[in-house]
Amino acid sequence: MKDRKKSYYLILLMPILYALLAYGMVILVHNSGVYPSGKNTLAHLYKGDVLYHAICRGDYWPAFDFYWYNGVEMLRYWAPLPAYLLAACQWIGGGVSMNAFLVFVMFICIAGGLSWLYVGFKVKRPWFGAFLGVLWLFMPDNLSILFYEGDLARSLCIVMLPLLLYWVYDYLHNQRWHTLPRLSLVFALISLCHPDFAVMILIALAIYFIVDMVLYHRWHRCVQSFFALILGYMLTGIWLVPSLFDGVEATDGLEVLSDFFQSMFLSLNPVARIQRGCVDAYFGLAAALLAVFGIFLSKKKSMSGFWTGMIILICSSETMYILLSKLPGGEVLRMVRFISIALCMVLFSFLVWDTLKRGWIVLFAGLLILDSLPSLTLFIGPQSRTTPEVMLDFYLNKTLVGEAKEATSQRLALIDESDLGAMSSYLITGYGEPVATMYGAAEDSATTVKNVRQIDRALEEGNYLYVFDRCLEMGNDTVIVQLDIVGDLVKSPIQKMDHAAQRVGYRLAGHNDNYRFYKLDRKGNWGTVTKYPAIGIGTAAPSISRQFPVVEEAETTNLNEFTFEELSQYELIYLAGFTYDDKAAAEKLITDLSEAGVHIVIAADGIPDDRGSQNQSFLGVICNAVSFSQGYPDLDTVDGVLETDLFPNGYRDWSTVYLDGLDEVWGTVKDLEWELPFFGTVKNENIVLIGLNLTYYYGLTKDEGVGKLLDRAMDLSSDDLPKREIVPYAIEYNADGMNITIDRDDVNTSLAYHSSFVSNQEIYSKNHLTYVKAGTTEISLMYPYLQEGMIVSGTAALLILLYTLYMRSLLKKAEKKAE
Secondary structure: OHHHHHHHHHHHHHHHHHHHHHHHHHHHHHHOOOOOOOOOHHHHHHHHHHHHHHHHOOOOOOOEEOOOOOOEEHHHHOOHHHHHHHHHHHHHOOOOHHHHHHHHHHHHHHHHHHHHHHHHHHOOOHHHHHHHHHHHHHOHHHHHHHHHHOOHHHHHHHHHHHHHHHHHHHHHHHOOOOHHHHHHHHHHHHHHHOHHHHHHHHHHHHHHHHHHHHHHOOHHHHHHHHHHHHHHHHHOHHHHHHHHOOOOOOOOHHHOHHHHOEOHHHHHOHHHHHHHOOOOOOOOHHHHHHHHHHHHHOOHHHHHHHHHHHHHHHHOEHHHHHHHOOOOOHHHOOHHHHHHHHHHHHHHHHHHOOOOOHHHHHHHHHHHHHHHHHHHHHHHOOOOOOOHHHHHHHHHHHOOHHHHHHHOOOOEEEEOOOOOOOHHHHHHHOOOOOOOEOOOOOHHHOOOHHHHHHHHHHHHHOOHHHHHHHHHHOOOOEEEEEHHHOOOOOOOHHHHHHHHHHHHOEEEEEEOOOEEEEEEOOOOOEEEEEEOOEEEEOOOHHHHHHHOOOEEEOOOOEHHHOOHHHHOOOOEEEEOOOEOOOHHHHHHHHHHHHHOOOEEEEEHHHOOEOOOOOOEEEOOEEEEEEEEEOOOOOEEEOOEEEOOOOOOOOOOEEEEEEEEOOOEEEEEEEEOOEEEEEEEEEOEEEEEEEOOOHHHHHHHHOOHHHHHHHHHHHOOOOOOOOEEEEEEOEEEEEOOEEEEEEOOOOEEEEEEOOOOEEOOOOEEEEOOEEEEOOEEEEEEEOOOOHHHHHHHHHHHHHHHHHHHHHHHHHHHHHHHHHO
């Protein structure tokens, strides 16, 4: 009876204590002088702010935001639950987005504490659960997610993790049928916060189930739990299905995967964390010691979590990257993001280890607290009481954004590779009077992300004509360039950049030591009508466009999707990394075009493998593998012998191809005693093939001799620009879409094109931008794949109901048999 009274007191007392703790934490955050800290925090606050104001206008599901990325579909690709919660926080905070962050921090602190308190009560260890509720938010990785990464969506998922783990544990050990629909529901909520993180949780739980099967041999319970989780993921189909279709293709994938693995030394060393600052994902030495201790000494019912935690820690090491990156779907294995899941499993196992002596509990609890103390600086800061407005004003002046916004008529591009995190776009669209921008802080929702990355990369390479020409194509009348990211591949880069801007039509309007601000003297809304003399087709073609701005980028790589009429309008076609469905039809198309006078240049390294074999051939030319070390041998060409620069660092071993079957050879390279053709024509003089991956080499080195050789092949100059004519137009936005009035045909409006656009007038996409005809074009926004999503959600709901009823009947029969 006394224990029950104490429990009742705890139920009343702990929520109050959590609320007081949350309030004290918010005071420290408010006075820290660094809030709202976090690289992506301002992106989430912007989403919440947009949604809040849309709701105030009576629009409860805003479809489109025209400020970011030349226009984005908001809630189709942005996870809805964090956005709606932040909108609610902003309402509580008096309509101020900065206050929304403080309210959100309070919510995370209280909700996370209550989750652990609930779990503590259910496993009959309420005081221990109450303690973990306090500790959970202050775990180093959780603080880093909230205050360093600024991933508010993942922080919201972490609040629900203890509940999810408890219900998994409860079903595995007690097999209560009513636990299964709870698993489905909480996992659906997590999926609506962060679908990618939900997949990571699913993978972590799969490891947990495998460990549990090894320990208990109860595979059927694990499968039943896993199926309930899958149904929970399906339950979100009404939002998830539309977000998966027509979405932005991942352009980094495995390229950035290595960033999500790190040395075990950094994951476990508290001294390194103090020296380097809290910039690494930190599992914690105390948590690792606890996990190892639990693996060897705990009882079976608490051992699964300890094992899983250590397995995830080991898999997050740099050594495991080599193996995991080779697995199918390996791009989702961003292992340092699994650390918060692993820590939750370790702490949960600590909680349910009911045979552990009190002295050990106190020891490990103390170690966990000590291990968390250095991370408190993430939200305490210097306590300077500097307000967010002061900080934002400082960067507004430093980046010249304040001055540029006043001059901007249509759209502003701040080219800084998000050096300030989400603040770069927030300064333009979220602070003060908003101005539209080519950038944003949610690339997964941007159809123009490839355009943006092309411009960023061109700036690094020193291809300044391309930078400003494509900024014009994207509708930017104002461009700011951060000088720190200007590449050093060319001499006198600042002068050349100013000259390139002037050639395109931009004038230097302001500058300081770190930024330069360029202005196009145009007012109102405008688009462009463009004539490209050349087009690049294939995955590797964008690199040639950066070197030669007159080369248009094609949206598709498939030759069979083009017609003769479309391609015959160009003087030159560059193929690199192209594909086809029908090889014979693709070869006929290219041959017909060459005979019609179109010049064709084919980068041989990008010729597809023949179906059913690994041989590369096209138009009768066969590609053969060859490799070089350090640099090319002398290249014997029609322009003479070329002595090229060495391969750049990181590319010393160069695997490429030479060519057999050329009709006329324009260049050979000597390998041992063999003269290997790498450059020449086939069929007729209008089809030129280039081997040795020379175009890529030129993009890396800007070798003058190779550049002249490529000029001969393509009869292009890197100083040429496409013919662009600026055309003014009028646009009116409304809740259902937009109306565009223009007096020319085939005008690029510079608005991002989306599959949700519907119009009775002709509209089409080119290079991910929206083109319209003369007159007034009414574009409405539909919600694509809504019906399919409703079917998936409805099916999942029905399956959850049937599955629950079936398991209820099955388990009750099992209970009767046991009696």
